[in-house]
Amino acid sequence: MSANLSAIFYLISGVLFILALRGLSSPETSRQGNFFGILGMTIAITVTFLSVGNFSSGFTYVLIFLLIGGLIGAFIAYKIPMTAMPELVAGFHSLVGLSAVFVAISAFLNPEAFNLGSPGSIKLASLIEMSIGAAVGAITFSGSIIAFLKLQGIMSGSPITFKGQHLFNALLLISIVVLTYLLCSTQSSNFFWIMLAVSFLIGFLLIIPIGGADMPVVISMLNSYSGWAAAGIGFTLENSALIITGALVGSSGAILSYIMCKGMNRSFFNVILGGFGASEQSASSGGKEQRPVKSGNAEDAAFLMKNASSVIIVPGYGMAVAQAQHALREMVDTLKKNDIKVTYAIHPVAGRMPGHMNVLLAEANVPYDEVFELEEINNDFANADVAFVIGANDVTNPAAKNDPQSPIYGMPVLDVEKCKSVLFVKRSLSPGYAGIDNDLFYKENTLMLFADAKKMTEDITKNL
Amino acid sequence: MEIDPFIFRLSIFILSIFIGYYVVWSVTPSLHTPLMSVTNAISSVIIVGAIIAGLAGNSDGNFTISNVLGFLAISLAAVNIFGGFLVTQRMLQMYKKKIKNK
Numbered sequence: 330m331s332a333n334l335s336a337i338f339y340l341i342s343g344v345l346f347i348l349a350l351r352g353l354s355s356p357e358t359s360r361q362g363n364f365f366g367i368l369g370m371t372i373a374i375t376v377t378f379l380s381v382g383n384f385s386s387g388f389t390y391v392l393i394f395l396l397i398g399g400l401i402g403a404f405i406a407y408k409i410p411m412t413a414m415p416e417l418v419a420g421f422h423s424l425v426g427l428s429a430v431f432v433a434i435s436a437f438l439n440p441e442a443f444n445l446g447s448p449g450s451i452k453l454a455s456l457i458e459m460s461i462g463a464a465v466g467a468i469t470f471s472g473s474i475i476a477f478l479k480l481q482g483i484m485s486g487s488p489i490t491f492k493g494q495h496l497f498n499a500l501l502l503i504s505i506v507v508l509t510y511l512l513c514s515t516q517s518s519n520f521f522w523i524m525l526a527v528s529f530l531i532g533f534l535l536i537i538p539i540g541g542a543d544m545p546v547v548i549s550m551l552n553s554y555s556g557w558a559a560a561g562i563g564f565t566l567e568n569s570a571l572i573i574t575g576a577l578v579g580s581s582g583a584i585l586s587y588i589m590c591k592g593m594n595r596s597f598f599n600v601i602l603g604g605f606g607a608s609e610q611s612a613s614s615g616g617k618e619q620r621p622v623k624s625g626n627a628e629d630a631a632f633l634m635k636n637a638s639s640v641i642i643v644p645g646y647g648m649a650v651a652q653a654q655h656a657l658r659e660m661v662d663t664l665k666k667n668d669i670k671v672t673y674a675i676h677p678v679a680g681r682m683p684g685h686m687n688v689l690l691a692e693a694n695v696p697y698d699e700v701f702e703l704e705e706i707n708n709d710f711a712n713a714d715v716a717f718v719i720g721a722n723d724v725t726n727p728a729a730k731n732d733p734q735s736p737i738y739g740m741p742v743l744d745v746e747k748c749k750s751v752l753f754v755k756r757s758l759s760p761g762y763a764g765i766d767n768d769l770f771y772k773e774n775t776l777m778l779f780a781d782a783k784k785m786t787e788d789i790t791k792n793l
Numbered sequence: 794m795e796i797d798p799f800i801f802r803l804s805i806f807i808l809s810i811f812i813g814y815y816v817v818w819s820v821t822p823s824l825h826t827p828l829m830s831v832t833n834a835i836s837s838v839i840i841v842g843a844i845i846a847g848l849a850g851n852s853d854g855n856f857t858i859s860n861v862l863g864f865l866a867i868s869l870a871a872v873n874i875f876g877g878f879l880v881t882q883r884m885l886q887m888y889k890k891k892i893k894n895k
Contacts, residue, residue: 339841342838343809346835346838347809347812347816349831349835350813350816350817350820350828350831350832351816351819353820353821353824353827353828353831354819354820354821355821356821356823356824356885356888356890359824359827359885359888360882360885360886362831363827363831363878363881363882363885366831366834366835366878366881367878369835369838370834370835370837370838370874370878373838373840373841374840374841374844377840377841377844377845378844381844381845381848385848387847387848387856387860388848390847390856390864391844391847391848391863391864391867394847394864394865394867394868394871395840395867395868395871396871397868397871398867398868398869398870398871398872398874398875399871399872399874399875400875401868401871401872401875401876402871402872402873402874402875402876402877402879403875403876403879405872405876405880406875406876406877406878406879406880406883407879407883409880411884411887414826414830414880414884417830417876417880418826418829418830418833421830421833421872421873421876421877422833424837424869424870424872424873425833425836425837425839425869425870425873427866427869428837428839428840428843428865428866428869428870428873429839431843431846431862431863431865431866431869432839432842432843432846432862432863432866434859434862435842435843435846435849435858435859435860435862435863435866436842436846436859438857438858438859438862439846439849439857439859439860441849442845442846442849442859443842443845443846443849454799548829549829552829552832552833555833555836556832556836558839559836559838559839560806562839562842563802563806564799564802564806565842566841566842566845567798567802568841568842569802569805570838570841571838571839571841571842572802572805572806572809573805573806573809574835574836574838575806575809575836576805576806576807576809576810576812576813577809577812577813577816577817577832577835578813578832578833578835578836579810579813580810580813580814580817581813581817581828581832582829582832584814584817584818585817585825585828585829588822588825675822675823677822682825682826682829683822683825683826683828683829684822684823684824684825684826684827684828684829685826687822687823687824687825687826688826688827688884688887691823691884691887691888691889692887694887694889696889696890697823697888697889697890698890700823702822702823
């Protein structure tokens, strides 16, 4: 197959990838979008086979490895519970990063295969491009591994910080640039390997100081990195499908990071520099006087809801942890049978990744037109009878609106306190991730339900 | 004077960033998780490079390190491609509208 013809097919798959993302603008078109994505990928792979045109013994191996990877991927895709989606995505990002590194090393060792010159005299532009691809790939890989371990709970979610961390990271970043420069001027492979090692290290160091609830930003950011790594390799291989995809994924991840940061009213650098919730946050947790709380049981909650005419449900990460989405849906079904209007309110940073709550509710068969984003539903709280907060905390904290001292001041929050009564399903009174007390717990119209989210929801359903 | 082909690739890259910017802003927030899994799947088009690396210059079964790294990269990217698209499909199947008459 001629180089020009295959370039045109790569362009077509790039366009199909754009359509795949475009399809996600609404759930109706999304399935078609995914199909376009699969088609684009099939075209790209087929064209590559045809253009290499080398059906020797190596070809069998390519197919075998493709099949092994494909089977593992398909198996994971069918087995993974929806609550584990953040871990899965983090894990997948690490694979993209690592394969970018492998391709870059492979191109560095055997540049003839990619028309990049010969070992020891690789074209300057190619060398820079593959260094960028390899470095960003390595950062994506080790960063995603840490994110995965934190999400999986293998590693503690609390930030790990040490003195001079930022300075050290900055020095490492500068050293990558210097090493790339040395690599280009000397063509010595030693600099390439050191640069790779430093990149792996920096990915690791970048993510360890970031705490558990900042994971939505981290995952989006790593998503973005995996795109830039692919684009870097795309320049090396002169492949437009890879360049287009890399740019799409890179900007997609960047936008998601921005949305997540805005949802927390924090700057991107504030999140990346990390340590939130670990350091001197004495602001409001100083005077720990025992304030009275009204706590109730499932019967009280059922009574309140039975007499309501509208209920708004506010899910959070706790719902995912307790796997309470199905129990919640059953409770809502019972409420609806009693002609009670039920809607769901989702904060942008609820859960551990963008859209996490929406997927869980969709899994529990909640129709997506009953689920609303913060701006759409925030005015409805004033007219609702009951707000049922399940596993969320900081995103409802009124301190974000009226306490300039609070670390979360300025963050957009759900106006839960405007409801006639608030039900809080929580395991204990412990403060949320931000380490600050929630005034809502002590309000006159708040009823705390101390229990596991799933068990409490089931009990309420029995009492309805 | 002839323009370096690099400039054309750079143009594709820059314009694609803009396309990405507008397309992603139009994605509904409730589909942000499928967006991440599908972007993950499509970024595995890096498999194209892995296939070239795996097939490069061998005809008699003597594989170089470069070939082996290509094979490994093929497996990793394949996990992502199949895993990413299938899990996206699985998620998207779940998004349903309210059924009006029970």
